[in-house]
Amino acid sequence: MRNRHLIARVYLSLTLVLLYVPIFYLIYFSFSSGKNMNKFEHFTFAHYQTLFQDNRLLAIFLETILLALLSSLIATIIGTFGAIAISGMKKESHKKTTLALNNVLMVSPDVIIGASFLIFFTALGIGLNFGSVLLSHIAFSIPIVVLMVLPRLNEMDMSLIDAARDLGANSWQVFSNVLIPAIMPGIFSGMFMALTYSLDDFAVTFFVTGNGFSTLSVEIYSRARQGIDLEINALSTVMFLFVLILVGIYYFITTKKSRRKNHRVIGGLVK
Amino acid sequence: MDMDIIKLKHITKQYDDGFVALKDINLTIESGKFYSLLGPSGSGKSTILRIIAGFSQPTEGKVYFDGKDITDLDAAKRHINTVFQNYALFPHLNVFENVAFGLKIKKKPMNEIKPAVKDALHMVRLDGYANREISELSGGQQQRVAIARAIVNEPKVLLLDESLSALDKRLRKDMQFELRAIQKKLGITFIFVTHDQEEALSMSDEIFVLNDGKIQQSGSPVAIYDEPVNDFVARFIGDSNILPGRMIKDYEVEFANNKFKCADGGIKPNEKVEVVIRPEDLDIVDPEKGKLVVTAQTQLFLGDHFEIKAIDANENEWLIHSTNGVKLGQRIGLFFDPEDIHVMRLNESQEDFDARIEKYEGDENED
Amino acid sequence: MRTRKALFLIPYLLWIFLFVILPILLILWYSFTDSNRSFTLNNYVVFFRNGTFLRMMINSFWYAMLITLLTLVISYPAAYFLTKMKNQQLWLLLIILPTWINLLLKAYAFIGILGNNGLVNQFLHLFGIGPVNILFTDFAFIFVATYIEIPFMILPIFNAIKEINPAVIQASEDLGASRWQTFRYVLWPLSRPGVESGVQAIFIPSLSLFMLTRLIGGNRVITLGTAIEEYFMTTMNWNMGATIGVILIVLMVIVMLITSRKARRKKVDL
Numbered sequence: 001m002r003n004r005h006l007i008a009r010v011y012l013s014l015t016l017v018l019l020y021v022p023i024f025y026l027i028y029f030s031f032s033s034g035k036n037m038n039k040f041e042h043f044t045f046a047h048y049q050t051l052f053q054d055n056r057l058l059a060i061f062l063e064t065i066l067l068a069l070l071s072s073l074i075a076t077i078i079g080t081f082g083a084i085a086i087s088g089m090k091k092e093s094h095k096k097t098t099l100a101l102n103n104v105l106m107v108s109p110d111v112i113i114g115a116s117f118l119i120f121f122t123a124l125g126i127g128l129n130f131g132s133v134l135l136s137h138i139a140f141s142i143p144i145v146v147l148m149v150l151p152r153l154n155e156m157d158m159s160l161i162d163a164a165r166d167l168g169a170n171s172w173q174v175f176s177n178v179l180i181p182a183i184m185p186g187i188f189s190g191m192f193m194a195l196t197y198s199l200d201d202f203a204v205t206f207f208v209t210g211n212g213f214s215t216l217s218v219e220i221y222s223r224a225r226q227g228i229d230l231e232i233n234a235l236s237t238v239m240f241l242f243v244l245i246l247v248g249i250y251y252f253i254t255t256k257k258s259r260r261k262n263h264r265v266i267g268g269l270v271k
Numbered sequence: 272m273d274m275d276i277i278k279l280k281h282i283t284k285q286y287d288d289g290f291v292a293l294k295d296i297n298l299t300i301e302s303g304k305f306y307s308l309l310g311p312s313g314s315g316k317s318t319i320l321r322i323i324a325g326f327s328q329p330t331e332g333k334v335y336f337d338g339k340d341i342t343d344l345d346a347a348k349r350h351i352n353t354v355f356q357n358y359a360l361f362p363h364l365n366v367f368e369n370v371a372f373g374l375k376i377k378k379k380p381m382n383e384i385k386p387a388v389k390d391a392l393h394m395v396r397l398d399g400y401a402n403r404e405i406s407e408l409s410g411g412q413q414q415r416v417a418i419a420r421a422i423v424n425e426p427k428v429l430l431l432d433e434s435l436s437a438l439d440k441r442l443r444k445d446m447q448f449e450l451r452a453i454q455k456k457l458g459i460t461f462i463f464v465t466h467d468q469e470e471a472l473s474m475s476d477e478i479f480v481l482n483d484g485k486i487q488q489s490g491s492p493v494a495i496y497d498e499p500v501n502d503f504v505a506r507f508i509g510d511s512n513i514l515p516g517r518m519i520k521d522y523e524v525e526f527a528n529n530k531f532k533c534a535d536g537g538i539k540p541n542e543k544v545e546v547v548i549r550p551e552d553l554d555i556v557d558p559e560k561g562k563l564v565v566t567a568q569t570q571l572f573l574g575d576h577f578e579i580k581a582i583d584a585n586e587n588e589w590l591i592h593s594t595n596g597v598k599l600g601q602r603i604g605l606f607f608d609p610e611d612i613h614v615m616r617l618n619e620s621q622e623d624f625d626a627r628i629e630k631y632e633g634d635e636n637e638d
Numbered sequence: 639m640r641t642r643k644a645l646f647l648i649p650y651l652l653w654i655f656l657f658v659i660l661p662i663l664l665i666l667w668y669s670f671t672d673s674n675r676s677f678t679l680n681n682y683v684v685f686f687r688n689g690t691f692l693r694m695m696i697n698s699f700w701y702a703m704l705i706t707l708l709t710l711v712i713s714y715p716a717a718y719f720l721t722k723m724k725n726q727q728l729w730l731l732l733i734i735l736p737t738w739i740n741l742l743l744k745a746y747a748f749i750g751i752l753g754n755n756g757l758v759n760q761f762l763h764l765f766g767i768g769p770v771n772i773l774f775t776d777f778a779f780i781f782v783a784t785y786i787e788i789p790f791m792i793l794p795i796f797n798a799i800k801e802i803n804p805a806v807i808q809a810s811e812d813l814g815a816s817r818w819q820t821f822r823y824v825l826w827p828l829s830r831p832g833v834e835s836g837v838q839a840i841f842i843p844s845l846s847l848f849m850l851t852r853l854i855g856g857n858r859v860i861t862l863g864t865a866i867e868e869y870f871m872t873t874m875n876w877n878m879g880a881t882i883g884v885i886l887i888v889l890m891v892i893v894m895l896i897t898s899r900k901a902r903r904k905k906v907d908l
Contacts, residue, residue: 036753078650082647111886115870117657118876119665200741216740225852247735347812347814348814360806
């Protein structure tokens with residue numbers, strides 16, 4: 001028994017090492033005064049100085065975050081309404097069809113989504129800029145919000161609504177005081193997923209962004225294609241810390257909220 | 272031929288968190304009998320089963336099977352099969368595949384597997400169910416599949432872990448009869464873990480009563496019911512009236528401010544004891560004919576008898592089972608025979624109890 | 639009540655129409671037209687006549703399969719061991735955390751690690767091997783893609799194994815099964831749903847990892863995903879790009895139908 005546990009521990013540790021080597025490799029060389037990731041020259045903060053003076057990159061960083069917040073907010077509203085509408089559908093066939101359509105973007109490869117959205121925007125004469133990227137991010141975030149909210153609606157005790165009506169609540173009061181609070185955890189995790197989808201996306205943005213607008217992923221891609229630039233390493237460190245803080249906050253909030261359903265919550269961190 | 276098939280010697284089990292589940296357990300299982308391990312939850316009964324099955328290793332002590340030490344043998348290699356608490360049927364396999372599992376593992380040819388599975392399904396009265404999915408079966412049917420899956424391997428010992436507890440009361444009664452019948456037919460040893468004393472009493476040849484990781488008493492259902500060695504056993508098995516008392520001399524005991532003739536001996540005069548009288552051993556008579564006079568307080572009709580609670584002059588509460596009802600508030604006499612009084616010494620272990628019985632019965636013979 | 643239900647539905651239905659149905663129709667329409675917007679089957683003829691495209695198609699699926707298989711082989715034991723750990727939450731968090739680092743950054747890291755003077759070659763040098771040319775090979779592409787997908791395979795399998803009743807594993811042992819037999823006949827079939835969703839979550843996205851083929855795979859067009867990107871962003875032949883896209887969609891649907899088909903059980907006569 002003990003022996004088996006040892007094997008488990010060693011195997012998992014090796015997996016973790018594999019997962020983290022590239023990240024720490026980047027961070028390690030962000031402090032090197034050299035020009036490549038082969039040999040650590042001298043310790044320096046020079047790349048961080050360059051990074052924080054790089055106004056273009058900083059602007060892109062802020063725009064990426066703005067894009068993520070805006071798109072996830074709008075996607076959450078539309079997706080939540082969609083989920084409420086789906087759960088209210090009487091006919092099982094309508095429900096199934098709508099869900100199937102909902103999931104099309106979930107299973108499609110990013111290149112297809114990107115290419116078809118590009119055709120779509122061009123056909124409708126919509127310019128390729130912040131607007132088109134925002135619309136695309138909203139579009140591919142909606143289905144995940146629906147999928148996160150729908151189970152909550154299905155689990156919900158419908159007698160709650162009857163009880164509220166019985167107590168004299170009007171439709172709006174039922175909606176805002178009973179329904180929304182009951183499905184709030186689903187809405188919250190849906191929005192969180194939408195946020196990570198947006199922050200993480202490269203392929204779709206790559207297709208639908210014009211010359212005027214770029215996200216961090218696209219910018220990293222175009223710089224990485226030109227070779228190694230230790231400023232990107234410095235950016236990695238910053239983003240790693242950023243993610244650590246974000247995950248820490250999320251972990252803190254969710255474990256405080258539902259200690260018993262802990263493992264489900266962690267599972268929710270996956271995009 | 273050696274009739275003992277399983278022996279546990281000085282088994283102690285301590286879990287990683289320090290909890291001691293079993294304390295120096297010794298027991299012997301003979302082949303071909305129906306045993307029950309009876310006790311409340313946490314008493315260690317399931318731990319004993321897991322150690323016999325091989326799912327759990329004892330911290331100390333040895334397990335012998337057919338005279339061989341199997342303490343470190345894998346569960347897979349023991350000639351013992353288990354019927355699990357919630358059946359643990361393979362949900363991805365149908366009835367036939369579930370029952371055939373053990374034989375397929377042993378690489379038996381299909382023309383041997385089929386008749387064996389057929390026989391096993393017949394034994395549990397599930398003929399014609401071979402192609403059913405597990406999810407289509409009721410709880411009782413799943414229970415039968417679990418039994419068939421175990422007995423098809425022709426184990427020498429079958430372990431049943433709280434196997435009837437998930438069934439409703441009616442089904443449970445039926446299954447008790449059937450289990451007993453299957454055991455008789457197969458002639459193998461059954462070890463049945465339960466917390467339900469009725470179940471244990473009705474099915475077993477022999478019962479081990481467990482509490483606190485120790486065997487409190489072992490013996491036939493009748494012996495355990497009639498002569499509980501301590502108040503745990505007396506309380507756990509059946510309903511009972513337990514009163515503090517004092518031994519006057521052999522065959523005479525004092526309780527409820529009266530002296531009574533009894534059938535127990537070998538205890539020092541004046542020793543403090545506890546006296547057990549089963550509610551069904553109390554007969555209701557006219558007050559003047561009773562050995563004790565009590566006042567009826569409450570009465571419940573339970574279908575086949577009345578359960579009456581009464582109080583005596585010393586405020587002792589008495590539980591009486593009677594086929595006839597009484598009037599509440601009525602003074603009634605209670606009559607019982609000397610053999611109905613069971614005297615228990617405080618903190619007497621079963622070994623001491625057995626030694627005492629042997630000694631004074633021996634004395635009797637010398638007389 | 640009715641009107642408000644409609645209000646809920648309108649933006650969502652609008653989304654379904656504009657961003658789900660319309661793009662599919664548009665990409666289909668483009669695949670059947672030429673640059674003058676007149677109907678043609680020529681794009682499909684070119685695709686199936688041209689050996690390069692067919693080879694690319696086979697390559698795409700071959701690589702996607704390799705990536706999926708490799709990921710599965712590494713992830714299954716990890717997921718299984720994870721279910722045995724005491725502080726699962728922490729281990730899980732540590733496995734999920736890297737998925738939060740931008741994919742492009744991780745890909746970029748491998749440019750350094752796999753380079754001729756990078757970590758791997760420095761390591762190989764210790765044994766007197768090398769330098770081996772790893773970067774810009776197909777192997778590098780598969781390796782990095784596997785690296786990126788591992789957490790997405792571990793999680794569904796972990797969840798599936800977690801849901802298996804431990805008594806069922808004991809029942810298997812009790813019936814005489816060895817460790818391998820228990821795995822083969824009980825653990826594996828019962829964890830299949832997790833494996834299936836892991837495979838689906840990896841196989842399809844690995845068809846579209848064009849940025850990896852660009853950065854790590856040596857800027858060559860070796861998969862259908864890269865080809866689509868090439869036609870849309872570089873050569874600007876959207877009609878051909880749309881055609882490849884449609885073919886990719888069709889192949890995907892076929893793969894999904896095959897993997898989700900239920901095996902019929904044969905009945906026994908007793």
